[in-house]
Amino acid sequence: AAVLAHAARIGLPFAPGIMGPSELQIALRHGCEMVKFFPAMPAGGPSMLKNIAAPYAHTGIGFNPTGGVTPENLPDWLALPQVRAVGGTWIARRDDIAAGNWDVITENARAAVARVRDIRGA
Known part of the structure; x- marks a missing residue:
């Protein structure tokens, strides 16, 4: 939360890393439109992100999974409409x-x- 507040004070666009709903709620409270889901595969992969994202679909929040994203599992990540970007x-x-x-x-x-x-x- 402190990093988000500082980024807002200096006008820095920032997508914080999250791994669960509580962190996602903090990001949303700070006006984030995008978050980094990290570490994506160790945190449960596309299935976990699908379940985390579902209750927040109405917010329009986007996700950028990183950490275990590969060319092989890329289709699984990109099948989720909330995934706006991936890192690999x-x-x-x-x-x-x-x-x-x-x-x-x-x-x-x-x-x-x-x-x-x-x-x-x-």
Whole structure:
């Protein structure tokens, strides 16, 4: 709550990390329109997020799951209408960043965008 209040004071758009309904309620009380669901897979995966999000659908809150999101489970996450974005370390691996493999990272990002378009039909 303190971080949310500080972000609001300095005009910083901020999507706090949440793992459960109580944290989601705090985010909503602070006017958040988007939250990060982390760690997504250890917290119960798409099924858990579906159950957390359901009672709050009327709020319009969006979710960005990170932590265990992979190209393989991406369709399961994107099947949830409340998921507006996902994060995945497969796009920019630590060793690629350290080596300056920007072409690999760029291609991974392009492939991820194409995969999302294929899944969501955008």
